[in-house]
Amino acid sequence: MRQVLADLDASLAWAKSTGKADVAHAAVTGFCWGGRIVWLYAARNPKLHAGVAWYGALNREATALQPQHPLNIARELKVPVLGPVCRA
Secondary structure (H helix, E strand, O other), rough: HHHHHHHHHHHHHHHHHHHOHHHHOEEEEEOOOOHHHHHHHHHHHOOOEEEEEHHHEOOOOOOOOOOHHHHHHHHHOOOEEOOOOOOO
8 A cells, every 4th residue: 555655646746747747736536446545645645636536445344455444544634535425
């Protein structure tokens, strides 16, 4: 997970370095596994403008590879995220 979030940071830095991207309005979107990453990245990067998670697990048992899930970090969100409704 850390590598993916670091890759997103690097992607934004590269886009900014080109001088051709408006990173002040950058957003992230994802499906399934990527939908989970949207939530985690929105909690990590306050420079992001928004996120859209189309679908993906919001809450699962923590594992070594996935210690956090969207519901665990919802209060830490730095930017708005549009995502699916979670029903128990």
